[in-house]
Amino acid sequence: MTDRNRRVVLAERPSGMVDDRTTRLEETDLPTPGEGEALARVRYISIDPTIRTWMDDAPGYLPPIAIDEVVRAGGVAEVVQSNAEQYKPGDMLFGFTGWQEYVLASEAGGYQGLPDGVPPTMALSLFGVTGMTAYFGLIDVGQVKAGDVVVVSGAAGATGSTVGQIAKIKGAAKVVGIAGGPQKCAWIVDELGFDEAIDYKSDDVAARLREAAPEGIDLYFDNVGGPILDACLAQLALRGRIVLCGAISGYNDRSAAKGPANYANLIIKRGRMEGFLILDYLDRFPAAQAEMAAWLAEGKIKSSEHIVEGLEHAPDALNLLFTGGNTGKVIVKV
Amino acid sequence: MTDRNRRVVLAERPSGMVDDRTTRLEETDLPTPGEGEALARVRYISIDPTIRTWMDDAPGYLPPIAIDEVVRAGGVAEVVQSNAEQYKPGDMLFGFTGWQEYVLASEAGGYQGLPDGVPPTMALSLFGVTGMTAYFGLIDVGQVKAGDVVVVSGAAGATGSTVGQIAKIKGAAKVVGIAGGPQKCAWIVDELGFDEAIDYKSDDVAARLREAAPEGIDLYFDNVGGPILDACLAQLALRGRIVLCGAISGYNDRSAAKGPANYANLIIKRGRMEGFLILDYLDRFPAAQAEMAAWLAEGKIKSSEHIVEGLEHAPDALNLLFTGGNTGKVIVKV
Numbered sequence: 001m002t003d004r005n006r007r008v009v010l011a012e013r014p015s016g017m018v019d020d021r022t023t024r025l026e027e028t029d030l031p032t033p034g035e036g037e038a039l040a041r042v043r044y045i046s047i048d049p050t051i052r053t054w055m056d057d058a059p060g061y062l063p064p065i066a067i068d069e070v071v072r073a074g075g076v077a078e079v080v081q082s083n084a085e086q087y088k089p090g091d092m093l094f095g096f097t098g099w100q101e102y103v104l105a106s107e108a109g110g111y112q113g114l115p116d117g118v119p120p121t122m123a124l125s126l127f128g129v130t131g132m133t134a135y136f137g138l139i140d141v142g143q144v145k146a147g148d149v150v151v152v153s154g155a156a157g158a159t160g161s162t163v164g165q166i167a168k169i170k171g172a173a174k175v176v177g178i179a180g181g182p183q184k185c186a187w188i189v190d191e192l193g194f195d196e197a198i199d200y201k202s203d204d205v206a207a208r209l210r211e212a213a214p215e216g217i218d219l220y221f222d223n224v225g226g227p228i229l230d231a232c233l234a235q236l237a238l239r240g241r242i243v244l245c246g247a248i249s250g251y252n253d254r255s256a257a258k259g260p261a262n263y264a265n266l267i268i269k270r271g272r273m274e275g276f277l278i279l280d281y282l283d284r285f286p287a288a289q290a291e292m293a294a295w296l297a298e299g300k301i302k303s304s305e306h307i308v309e310g311l312e313h314a315p316d317a318l319n320l321l322f323t324g325g326n327t328g329k330v331i332v333k334v
Numbered sequence: 335m336t337d338r339n340r341r342v343v344l345a346e347r348p349s350g351m352v353d354d355r356t357t358r359l360e361e362t363d364l365p366t367p368g369e370g371e372a373l374a375r376v377r378y379i380s381i382d383p384t385i386r387t388w389m390d391d392a393p394g395y396l397p398p399i400a401i402d403e404v405v406r407a408g409g410v411a412e413v414v415q416s417n418a419e420q421y422k423p424g425d426m427l428f429g430f431t432g433w434q435e436y437v438l439a440s441e442a443g444g445y446q447g448l449p450d451g452v453p454p455t456m457a458l459s460l461f462g463v464t465g466m467t468a469y470f471g472l473i474d475v476g477q478v479k480a481g482d483v484v485v486v487s488g489a490a491g492a493t494g495s496t497v498g499q500i501a502k503i504k505g506a507a508k509v510v511g512i513a514g515g516p517q518k519c520a521w522i523v524d525e526l527g528f529d530e531a532i533d534y535k536s537d538d539v540a541a542r543l544r545e546a547a548p549e550g551i552d553l554y555f556d557n558v559g560g561p562i563l564d565a566c567l568a569q570l571a572l573r574g575r576i577v578l579c580g581a582i583s584g585y586n587d588r589s590a591a592k593g594p595a596n597y598a599n600l601i602i603k604r605g606r607m608e609g610f611l612i613l614d615y616l617d618r619f620p621a622a623q624a625e626m627a628a629w630l631a632e633g634k635i636k637s638s639e640h641i642v643e644g645l646e647h648a649p650d651a652l653n654l655l656f657t658g659g660n661t662g663k664v665i666v667k668v
Binding site: 244258263 | 393394395559564578579580581592593594595596597598599600601602603604605606607608609610611614
C-alpha cells in the first residue's frame with residue numbers, strides 16, 4: 001500500500017465532451033481513517049451518462065460537481081484498514097467512490113455491501129444502478145405487461161440491453177431495440193434475444209418503427225431523447241407509455257435541446273410520458289436484485305461489461321457513452 | 335316549422351383560422367324521420383377548440399370532417415316529431431348535432447337526455463364535455479390532492495375556469511390561472527376564487543410562475559401548449575403532474591408546432607405528462623354530473639357561458655377561442 005491517493009478532479013466545466021482541460025489527474029496524501037471510519041481501495045468504477053450532467057453548473061437531482069472536486073461516480077471498493085465496527089478488511093463495499101484510488105467510508109453510511117455471491121463488476125451492472133434502472137423503469141414506471149410491443153433506445157448500452165431482456169422475460173409480444181451500427185444490432189438480436197433491431201445510423205427510424213410496430217408502440221423506454229423520442233411519440237399506441245430514463249443526445253449540448261414536437265400525440269393516444277430517478281427506489285433494491293439473481297441463474301438474462309483499464313482513462317471511458325463506442329456496461333478497473 | 339334545414343358545411347380545409355372560404359351556409363330539404371327516428375330542432379351548439387382539429391386532414395381521435403359535410407359539434411336539440419318509442423316531442427337531447435338547425439335522432443342511440451333540472455346551456459358547459467373534461471382531467475388524470483399548487487392555462491376559458499374552481503373545492507393550497515388581459519385575470523380571481531392570475535399578454539410568465547410557485551408546481555393543467563407549457567415544465571415540483579388537455583396554440587398552424595424543450599425536467603423532477611380524451615369517461619359522466627350539481631347547489635362552483643346568437647355566426651364563435659375573445663363557455667344559440 002502506497003501513502004498516496006491518485007484521483008481525477010473536475011478542472012473546468014466542459015462545453016461538449018470531456019477532454020484534457022476538463023479533468024486533471026492528481027496525487028494527494030492518503031487519507032487516514034479516524035474513529036468510526038475505514039479506508040477502502042477502489043477496485044471498479046461505474047461509468048454512467050449522468051456523470052456528464054453533474055459536470056454542468058445546472059440544477060439537477062444532485063448538486064453539480066464543484067471545480068477541483070473528485071469526479072462523482074459509483075464504484076466498488078475493498079476495505080483495507082478499518083476503525084469502524086461494521087467494516088472488516090477485505091469487505092467489498094458499493095457506493096459513491098468517485099474517480100480515485102482510495103475512499104474513506106464512515107459508519108454514518110452511504111456504503112453498502114455487495115449482494116451475496118455477486119462479482120464486483122456485476123454489482124455495478126446487472127445488480128447495480130444500471131440494472132435497477134432497467135428493472136424499475138420498465139416494471140414500475142412503464143408498467144410493462146404481457147403482449148406489449150416494447151421499443152428501447154440505446155439498446156446496446158448498459159441499461160437498454162437489460163431493459164430488452166427483462167421485457168422478454170415479462171412476456172412482451174415484441175421487443176425492438178434501436179442501436180448504432182450493424183454489430184450492435186446483431187448483438188442485441190443474436191445474443192440478447194431482442195426480436196428486431198433498428199440501426200439509427202443507417203435506417204430511417206420512423207419508417208422502420210412503422211414496420212416493426214404497425215399497431216403502435218405500447219411502451220417506449222427512452223435513453224436518448226431527440227429525434228428518436230419524437231419518432232416513437234409519432235408511433236405510440238393507444239394508452240402508450242414512454243419512460244424517460246435519459247436524454248443522452250442533449251447532455252453535451254444543452255443549448256441545442258429541442259422538445260419532442262410530437263408530444264401532442266400523447267393527447268390523441270391518451271399516452272403518458274414519465275420521468276424517474278433510481279435513487280427513489282433504493283429500499284427496493286434487495287428484492288429486485290434477488291429476482292435478477294434468479295433470472296441470471298436460470299440463464300434468462302445476460303450481463304455484459306465493457307471494461308476499461310486504468311483510472312487515468314476514466315474520462316475517455318465516459319466519452320465512449322456519447323460516441324457509442326461501448327457495448328454493455330462501461331466499467332473502469334482501477 | 336319550416337320544411338328547410340339551414341346548415342354550415344366545411345367548404346375547404348382552413349390553413350389558419352376559419353374564414354368565409356372555409357365554411358358555407360346552405361339550405362337543404364328538411365330530413366323526414368323514418369321508422370324509429372325522430373326529428374329534433376337544434377337549440378344550442380357547443381363551440382370547442384377540438385372542432386378546429388377535425389377540420390384538418392390529419393389523423394386524430396375522430397376522422398376528419400369531410401369536405402361538404404356539416405361541421406361536427408356537440409349540441410342540445412329538442413324533439414319536434416318522433417317515430418321512435420324513446421323520443422317524445424319536447425324532449426331535450428344532447429349529442430353530436432353539428433352546425434345545423436335540424437338533426438335526425440335514431441333509436442340506435444348517439445343521443446342522450448339532459449341531466450335532471452339542468453338548463454340546456456349548462457348541459458353544454460358545466461355538465462357537458464367541457465365540465466367533464468375539467469373534472470376527469472383534474473381528478474383522474476392529474477390526481478389533484480389537498481395542498482397542491484395548481485396552475486391552469488386558458489384559465490378564463492370554459493375548461494380552465496372550471497378546473498380552477500374544482501381545484502379549490504379539492505383543497506388545493508394555491509390555484510394560479512394564466513389568462514390573457516387584465517379583465518380576464520380580474521374575473522378569475524374576483525369572481526371564481528382563483529388565488530392568483532398571470533396575464534400572459536403582459537407578464538413574464540416564467541418569472542411570475544417562479545414567484546407564484548416558489549416550491550414548484552404540483553399540477554399543471556395545460557390547455558395551450560407552446561411556451562407556457564415549457565415555462566411550467568421548468569417550474570415543476572418534485573413528482574409534478576402535467577395534464578395535457580389541448581394544445582390550442584398549435585391548432586391553427588401545425589407546421590409551427592414545437593416540442594417543449596424543458597421536457598427533460600420530467601426526469602429530474604420524476605414528473606409525469608399525460609394526455610387524455612373525455613370520450614373515454616362517458617360511462618362515468620352521471621356520477622360526475624351529480625357531484626357537479628351538488629357543488630352548484632352549494633354555491634361552490636359557477637358556470638359561465640358566452641352566448642353567440644345565430645347559426646351563421648358559428649365560424650366566428652369558433653375563432654373567438656383562438657383570439658381569446660371569450661370568457662367562459664362559447665355556445666351558439668340557433
